[in-house]
Amino acid sequence: MTVFVDIGSLDDIPRQGARLVKTAQDCIAVFRTADDRVFALDDRCPHKGGPLSEGIVHGTAVTCPLHNWVFDLNTGQAQGADQGQVRTHAVRVSQGRVLIDAGLIRSRNAA
Template sequence: MTLLIDIGSLDDIPRQGARLVKTVQGCIAVFRTADDRVFALDDRCPHKGGPLSEGIVHGDRVTCPLHNWVFDLNSGQAQGADEGSVQTFAAKVQGGRVLIDAGLIRRSAAA
């Protein structure tokens, strides 16, 4: 059975915006797209450690605010000429609440 953590209402995250969730393993950026899909990624860009939660969400991508690296919200993979990726976490909306998989958060520390 998967343990899900309720991080708040979908309405707490602006469309094409993000919310930062702090865990003992580090910060997770939870993004909401214009069509109300949610995605969760490690908040640190692998390039210079920029806070992805402060980036620009466009479609199913986010652009790092420091040096404009673009990441696919589905895979965490850098796009274009940039190389690298960030860890993704399962996220979903249920009953208007945003839930993320607690098991994935715990496992990230062991990797």
């Protein structure tokens, strides 16, 4: 069973935009579509490492800002002739709050 943690209000993410969530492992891009669905993907394009959180959201896809690769927000799969995939993460909205898989939010060990 997946445990979720609150990362903020849905209103904190612009429609057809994204917010960056820094985790102990990496950065996650949390996207909001025009119809208020949310998706979470790793923030790095597999092509050249572009920040997907700065990309253009259209429908249920995001276009990388560096080289225009397009990724399906449901699957993380590159579309068209591009080949590659971005890892997706469990995310949902409850009572206007965005919740993400708590397994992504782990405290770092002290050095």
